[in-house]
Amino acid sequence: MTRTKTRFMFGLIFAYVAISYMTGHLTPRPTLMRSLKNGNQETQLSSEWRSFLTHLETIRALLRFDEFTDAHLKNEDDEARRLESEVRVLCWIMTSPKNLDSRATAVRRTWARRCNKLLFISSVTNETFPTIGIELPEGRDHLTGKTIKAFKYIYEHHIDDADWFMKADDDTYVILENLRYFLSGQNSNEPIFFGHHFKTIVKQGYFSGGAGYVLSKEALRRFGAKGNDETICRQDGGAEDAEFGKCMETLGVKVGNSTDKLGRNRFHCFDPDTHLMGGYPDWYYQYDANGAKKGRDSISDYTISFHYVTPEKMNALEFYIYHLRPYGLKSGKQELNQDWGS
Amino acid sequence: MQSNTLNFVFGLTIGLVFAYVGISYMTGPPTPWPTQMRYVATEDQETKLRSPLRSFLTHEDLEKIRAIVQPIEFMDAHVHNDDDKEARRLEKEIRVLCWVMTSPENLESKAKHVRSTWARRCNKLLFISSVTNKTFPAIGIDVPEGRDHLTAKTMKAFKYIYEHHMDDADWFMKADDDTYVILENLRYFLSSQNTNEPIYFGHHFKTIVKQGYFSGGAGYVLSKESMRRFGAHGSNETVCRQDGGAEDAEFGKCMENLGVKVGNSTDKLGRSRFHCFDPDTHLMGGYPDWYYQYDAHGAKKGRESISDYAISFHYVPVDKMYAMEFYIYHLRPYGIESGKQELNQGRSS
Numbered sequence: 001m002t003r004t005k006t007r008f009m010f011g012l013i014f015a016y017v018a019i020s021y022m023t024g025h026l027t028p029r030p031t032l033m034r035s036l037k038n039g040n041q042e043t044q045l046s047s048e049w050r051s052f053l054t055h056l057e058t059i060r061a062l063l064r065f066d067e068f069t070d071a072h073l074k075n076e077d078d079e080a081r082r083l084e085s086e087v088r089v090l091c092w093i094m095t096s097p098k099n100l101d102s103r104a105t106a107v108r109r110t111w112a113r114r115c116n117k118l119l120f121i122s123s124v125t126n127e128t129f130p131t132i133g134i135e136l137p138e139g140r141d142h143l144t145g146k147t148i149k150a151f152k153y154i155y156e157h158h159i160d161d162a163d164w165f166m167k168a169d170d171d172t173y174v175i176l177e178n179l180r181y182f183l184s185g186q187n188s189n190e191p192i193f194f195g196h197h198f199k200t201i202v203k204q205g206y207f208s209g210g211a212g213y214v215l216s217k218e219a220l221r222r223f224g225a226k227g228n229d230e231t232i233c234r235q236d237g238g239a240e241d242a243e244f245g246k247c248m249e250t251l252g253v254k255v256g257n258s259t260d261k262l263g264r265n266r267f268h269c270f271d272p273d274t275h276l277m278g279g280y281p282d283w284y285y286q287y288d289a290n291g292a293k294k295g296r297d298s299i300s301d302y303t304i305s306f307h308y309v310t311p312e313k314m315n316a317l318e319f320y321i322y323h324l325r326p327y328g329l330k331s332g333k334q335e336l337n338q339d340w341g342s
Numbered sequence: 343m344q345s346n347t348l349n350f351v352f353g354l355t356i357g358l359v360f361a362y363v364g365i366s367y368m369t370g371p372p373t374p375w376p377t378q379m380r381y382v383a384t385e386d387q388e389t390k391l392r393s394p395l396r397s398f399l400t401h402e403d404l405e406k407i408r409a410i411v412q413p414i415e416f417m418d419a420h421v422h423n424d425d426d427k428e429a430r431r432l433e434k435e436i437r438v439l440c441w442v443m444t445s446p447e448n449l450e451s452k453a454k455h456v457r458s459t460w461a462r463r464c465n466k467l468l469f470i471s472s473v474t475n476k477t478f479p480a481i482g483i484d485v486p487e488g489r490d491h492l493t494a495k496t497m498k499a500f501k502y503i504y505e506h507h508m509d510d511a512d513w514f515m516k517a518d519d520d521t522y523v524i525l526e527n528l529r530y531f532l533s534s535q536n537t538n539e540p541i542y543f544g545h546h547f548k549t550i551v552k553q554g555y556f557s558g559g560a561g562y563v564l565s566k567e568s569m570r571r572f573g574a575h576g577s578n579e580t581v582c583r584q585d586g587g588a589e590d591a592e593f594g595k596c597m598e599n600l601g602v603k604v605g606n607s608t609d610k611l612g613r614s615r616f617h618c619f620d621p622d623t624h625l626m627g628g629y630p631d632w633y634y635q636y637d638a639h640g641a642k643k644g645r646e647s648i649s650d651y652a653i654s655f656h657y658v659p660v661d662k663m664y665a666m667e668f669y670i671y672h673l674r675p676y677g678i679e680s681g682k683q684e685l686n687q688g689r690s691s
Contacts, residue, residue, distance in 0.1 A: 004346060004349040005349075007346050007347075007349045008350070008356075011352070011355075013357065014354065015356075015360075015361055075679060076679040077677060077678045079676070079678075080675065080677030080678045083676075083677055175675055177675035177676045177677050177678060178675060181677065272668065272669070272673075273661055273665045276665055276668060277664070296668075299673075301673060302674065302676050303673060312622060312625070312626050313622070315625050315626070316621055316622050316625050317669075318645065319621065319648065320621075320669035320670070321673060321675055322678075323650045324621075324648075324650060324652060324669070324670060325650050325683075326429065326527060326670055326671065327428070327429065327432075327527050327529070327530035328428030328429030328430075328431070328529075328530065329424055329425075329426045329428075329429050330424060330426070330682075331424055331674050331680060332424045333676075333677075334674075
């Protein structure tokens with residue numbers, strides 16, 4: 001080979017190798033994939049990836065693949081997106097170290113990614129999941145303490161991140177679009193909160209913890225100002241939702257009405273099948289403030305939450321609500337909000 | 343510039359071009375990555391999670407509830423503001439006759455709820471039992487009850503429909519009393535098919551019959567030409583076994599002998615429309631072992647294996663039928679208008 005041709009080949013090979021090396025090294029994707037494959041359920045993001053991601057972004061980075069798979073949907077979701085930016089919801093999920101892999105993961109993978117801000121609150125801090133550790137032992141005796149401390153934490157760190165603040169369990173399923181639709185007719189500067197209404201124990205009633213309840217900004221302010229006073233709010237022990245309900249009443253926060261225009265509930269204590277068939281336990285008939293209805297009359301089309309939802313059921317609900325469709329039926333917009341505030 | 347350097351630069355340029363083209367070609371479009379990540383994510387959901395199905399309802403409670411289930415009325419269609427023009431148009435153009443295989447003891451416990459839920463969307467609906475019941479109504483085929491005679495029931499049912507109802511529909515679907523069918527999606531799929539072809543559709547099993555056959559429980563639907571051929575030769579014992587054996591496999595052999603082809607009903611994304619099990623099972627993939635030998639499409643599982651325009655599910659208990667009605671036709675996320683997806687493939691064969 002002549003010298004010129006040698007130089008030519010040298011240049012060719014050099015360029016090819018250089019480009020390959022550079023593209024191989026600069027793509028962040030292989031790092032992410034390797035991490036996910038290695039850890040069974042642990043998601044070990046590499047440190048440079050993690051360093052500039054906050055909680056929700058961390059979660060969204062793991063879940064980005066979902067957006068690719070839904071691309072064929074051709075949904076018109078302008079209205080839902082508009083509400084997403086106007087009615088900001090912070091969701092905090094009460095969980096525990098043993099439930100991270102099963103329930104909390106399912107929550108994160110399904111409905112909770114639609115929250116504007118998402119926090120998992122546990123008894124132990126876990127940087128990779130991520131969860132915030134409240135220093136309290138696990139167990140039903142400390143659920144009240146967990147709730148009080150969680151809201152305190154949110155008041156201190158996140159009150160500007162949202163307009164409404166929702167508590168849910170790790171076996172609660174929430175349809176965020178419908179929550180925002182309902183809240184769009186409410187005023188966050190009122191001292192008010194919403195959920196599934198129980199008429200017992202507290203004078204104005206209180207909300208079921210499992211069905212989830214959502215506080216206005218004013219309600220959270222009042223809680224932040226006085227919520228740590230033992231004479232106003234019990235700091236631990238008792239039933240979490242009832243104690244929190246008493247606390248809210250003492251602070252002057254009203255129990256709000258979230259039934260729709262047809263009188264149907266939006267927050268639910270049980271899973272959908274139970275409410276449709278009405279297989280309620282006896283205590284429910286004493287507690288429910290709306291007559292323990294069952295069947296069609298008990299569930300709004302724009303339902304917000306269900307409880308006792310297993311991870312498998314969460315996956316199924318995602319499929320039913322956001323994917324399975326009857327062809328040729330374009331669901332219309334219903335006016336289901338009531339006209340008065342509370 | 344020296345000619346040596348010039349050549350080097352020239353080589354470098356060509357090398358860069360080749361490298362760019364080569365690497366673009368090899369890395370391809372970004373889609374492989376989401377697929378892999380998706381696979382990893384669903385892998386986590388192996389059914390080692392033993393969470394209780396219902397936290398306080400025992401199996402006995404569930405049976406008690408099922409025994410006294412009253413049909414739920416979903417009569418609020420007027421406030422939905424749904425735009426169902428397309429669905430109504432298809433309802434007129436693609437007439438479907440549904441026949442539901444049932445039995446006297448299942449009329450009140452199962453068939454009644456089929457009638458209250460999905461089956462009322464059929465253009466023509468027949469319940470076929472071993473005993474005629476004028477009030478339900480159910481047509482009595484003169485065949486004893488029991489799994490040994492399901493083949494005869496099916497043969498006689500199709501014969502009856504051929505003799506009395508050929509002109510009432512364009513397509514003829516068989517379902518069980520624990521099958522749930524979404525008629526709008528069935529019509530959408532059939533709108534891309536030709537009923538004068540000898541063809542039928544359902545959930546494809548690759549065993550027993552050479553071209554495969556369709557699961558009885560998932561439901562299968564015959565074209566008019568298939569019905570004609572069955573009507574002409576179906577009672578001939580040498581062409582179609584008249585009783586005994588597994589109903590769906592025997593019917594599948596019968597169809598093959600009549601020259602009726604097994605059609606492909608997967609959607610454009612390769613997802614299934616007719617299903618052998620209930621939605622939760624397909625979503626989680628808790629399949630029995632035999633399914634992996636039988637299924638013709640790799641026994642896929644997870645949300646991505648089911649078409650958004652799914653047509654049928656099997657082993658759906660009564661309370662689940664009302665739940666499905668609620669999910670499919672009532673529960674909605676506010677502000678998301680589901681768009682029309684183009685999921686049909688070209689002509690099937």
